[in-house]
Amino acid sequence: MPRLKLTLAYTGTRFAGLQIQPGCRTVQGEVEAVLARMLNGPVRIDMAARTDSGVHALGQVVHLDVPESKMRIPWRKAINALLPDDVCVTEVEVVPPEFHSRFSATSKVYAYTIWSELEFILPQRKPFVWRMAGLNQTAMDKAMQHFVGRHDFKSFQNVGTPIRDTRRTVARFWREPGQTQWETVYRIQADGFLKQMVRNIIGCLVAVGRGKLCPNDIPALIAVRDRSLAPPTAPSRGLCLERIFFDVKADSTGSRPDEEELDEGD
Amino acid sequence: MPRLKLTLAYTGTRFAGLQIQPGCRTVQGEVEAVLARMLNGPVRIDMAARTDSGVHALGQVVHLDVPESKMRIPWRKAINALLPDDVCVTEVEVVPPEFHSRFSATSKVYAYTIWSELEFILPQRKPFVWRMAGLNQTAMDKAMQHFVGRHDFKSFQNVGTPIRDTRRTVARFWREPGQTQWETVYRIQADGFLKQMVRNIIGCLVAVGRGKLCPNDIPALIAVRDRSLAPPTAPSRGLCLERIFFDVKADSTGSRPDEEELDEGD
Structure with a gap:
């Protein structure tokens, strides 16, 4: 078929x-x-x-x-x-029949939008943003770089998830201006995401922006592999799954991962 | 006060x-x-x-x-x-006390967004666009220029409106790319707008884009001063009041128009 x-x-x-x-x-x-x-x-x-x-x-x-x-x-x-x-x-x-929406995906891009104005949110944008004013962007920019690369992201995985291998590779983590002057979009591309990984990373990034963490605290937070020590999860409404990249050939040559090990996604 | x-x-x-x-x-x-x-x-x-x-x-x-x-x-x-x-x-x-939201307004900018893809509308954009596929943009560009300048826009005013002086000056009428690849935004700036004037002009523009009217039919449609001869009104959801310009001084020097003659707006 x-x-x-x-x-x-x-x-x-x-x-x-x-x-x-x-x-x-x-x-x-x-x-x-x-x-x-x-x-x-x-x-x-x-x-x-x-x-x-x-x-x-x-x-x-x-x-x-x-x-x-x-x-x-x-x-x-x-x-x-x-x-x-x-x-x-x-x-x-x-x-082709060897294409599989989960198994053939090689990387995904998520976007998280933060609204920087404290006193209002445009109704047009309200369902798509998280309001968080007064963030230290310089500190956040430094913090973002610590997430790039191959890391064990257990500290950024929702508790109780039965995934054994919690290592993922973040290829890019960058920010861009949003649709309005009050928005900043944080985009992250990785080979896979653990459950609520993007929202947990954004929660951590905002903690840095609010001065509750230093950018240099990130490597230790990653290394500790304990969700309970990382800052709270960012709300879902700011998050958007933007794009998924596929490589059917990689899949058809036998590199299909163990099904148990598949991402829960974010 | x-x-x-x-x-x-x-x-x-x-x-x-x-x-x-x-x-x-x-x-x-x-x-x-x-x-x-x-x-x-x-x-x-x-x-x-x-x-x-x-x-x-x-x-x-x-x-x-x-x-x-x-x-x-x-x-x-x-x-x-x-x-x-x-x-x-x-x-x-x-x-200043002489500022008045209606009387001191010197011009307004409205934006109308047309969605060009027939088979879907992004849910994120659905409340803000009018779906109209396959329009002839070249013809529409020509038609737009006929609206610019001082004209009697009675043909583009909602019927039954008690405005006597239906002349308005369109300063600019231009288009720009929208937020997504499927959108085009038509912006119009004028010293005032009659009731449903923008939506009636857009309805006319779309009739040109669909080949139901020629760009060169516009001057005659304006001249006839009869709403019943112009194409139907575009739906409200594509329309956005973007900006209003004010000049308080112009108002305070006694140029306040007769209240009966004020725009109903669009």
């Missing part, structure tokens, strides 16, 4: 996260319900990254196999016609 | 417009309710531009007089603490 890769965008505000959960409205649940209608039967999709309740996406990826007979459907148009307002499919591609 | 100028931003989605209306949730109603709490009595504010239901703002302006005794209030912080999520005050300034 041909395999389709779907790229999804959504606002996480009204979702109880991405993964299907009984009695909760989830991205996976909404997308699977639409696909089930189109394919006349239950469908289970696999997501590249598990995003928590409230987290947004511009470039989430899922894949599914569809019967050859359904390939004449104008997929993108048809799915979008049935999806609710807060999730859409921006791209549909036919991919 | 000192006079305060408040700059407001709001998303129009959940408002039945700006002006106070019995039984409806309006921007004016929400702001007046907050001010009444702060000043311990009923407050009536005057708005620079009347925006319709669904229209957004980044730079709406109102003014009000407050007792000297209330001047120690941290106004911006206090108002924002009481306002609902979809409206905020971005700036509070003390202005």
Whole structure:
């Protein structure tokens, strides 16, 4: 059966996260319900990254196999016609059968937006930012560099997660101006993310910006491998899964990781 | 009593417009309710531009007089603490007593955003755009220039409006890329706008983009001064009141227009 890769965008505000959960409205649940209608039967999709309740996406990826007979459907148009307002499919591609939304992902980019004005937030931007005024940007810039590279990020993983290998490689961690004069976007690219890793790193970065930690405290916080010693998690609304990079060939040559070791995502 | 100028931003989605209306949730109603709490009595504010239901703002302006005794209030912080999520005050300034949010306004800038992708709209952008794919941009660029200058815009005024002098001067009408690759923003600056004038002009521009009108039909449409002959109104959600320019001196030297002739705004 041909395999389709779907790229999804959504606002996480009204979702109880991405993964299907009984009695909760989830991205996976909404997308699977639409696909089930189109394919006349239950469908289970696999997501590249598990995003928590409230987290947004511009470039989430899922894949599914569809019967050859359904390939004449104008997929993108048809799915979008049935999806609710807060999730859409921006791209549909036919991919080789060895493509897997989770196993073939080589790196992901998350963006976290901080709103710097204390007294107001533009209503247009409120669902997408975390308000945190008066941060020391110079200290934060120094702190960011300590996260780059291959590290054991256990201190930045949600407690109780059953992942054994907590080492990940952060390729880039940089900031850019946001959509308005009051926003700064922190982007982080890594080969994988532990559960709530981005939000925990941002929580730590903000602690540095507020003078509660020094940039040079970061290496020790990483080395201690203890979540309870790191600053609190940043709220989900500032986070957006922007892009996922894939390498199907890497996957098809046998480098597929142990399934138990897969990221929970952020 | 000192006079305060408040700059407001709001998303129009959940408002039945700006002006106070019995039984409806309006921007004016929400702001007046907050001010009444702060000043311990009923407050009536005057708005620079009347925006319709669904229209957004980044730079709406109102003014009000407050007792000297209330001047120690941290106004911006206090108002924002009481306002609902979809409206905020971005700036509070003390202005001379001759400043008037409507009478002192010399020009306004509105932005209208068109979404060019037919099959989806990013959920993040849905409340702020009008989807209209396959437009002929070259024809639209030519058409835009016909609106610039001093014209009688009666053909672009909502029917049944009691404005006698329907001449306005469009200083600029230009387009810029939007926040995403699928958006184009059309900005228009004029000394004043008739009711629904921007949305009617955009409706006309889109008719040109769809090949239903030629750019060279615009001068005749303007000259005919008949709303029923012009294309339909564009939806409110794509429209945003971005900025209002003021000249208090012009107002205080006696050039205040007849109140009956004031713009209804868009």
